[in-house]
Amino acid sequence: DSGVTQTPKHLITATGQRVTLRCSPRSGDLSVYWYQQSLDQGLQFLIQYYNGEERAKGNILERFSAQQFPDLHSELNLSSLELGDSALYFCASSLRTGAFFSGANVLTFGAGSRLTVL
């Protein structure tokens, strides 16, 4: 158990639908990152939050959005789903943004949420 909890583990839905993926970071970690792993695109960074604020955006579609709540858990919302959105979505957390304490600032990944769009 990495300490990063993602729910649900598996999700099957239809095109056009909307889903929410949830992530609870490791205790004490302030930064949350979302990654997508698909056969076509490989592993790619989507978005980062630090202590409730968006810090960085990657290749995240406009149909996707995320937020981090005061208790530091994060949700990734995927809407108007398409077949190509089928993927494994990872959440990772780290102690703080930046690498000032790089010895402790390791990204720890959750087990992922597997989304299948039919």
Next chain:
Amino acid sequence: AQTVTQSQPEMSVQEAETVTLSCTYDTSESDYYLFWYKQPPSRQMILVIRQEAYKQQNATENRFSVNFQKAAKSFSLKISDSQLGDAAMYFCAYSAGGTSYGKLTFGQGTILTVHP
């Protein structure tokens, strides 16, 4: 933009032998970090080893070590005394430092098979 290339889609090794996985990267940054992650069939991403670009000494973690060639932008992973549990997909990853830390750019991955 930074890129990470793993030129070996698949590698195999005999149990107890040594194997080296290759990775090259491209960046114009001076402050960056390199990582090797392991993804077993469970799909969990597990950090194997990390290298800070400013450190000349190659990182080592038990049976895992890296050969970091900064000028050549090469970052290979050596697994010594391979074990059956080492079988997995291995990803090389890059992160710039500072406020960009954690935005990992991954390579395509190398599937490692360990034969008993």
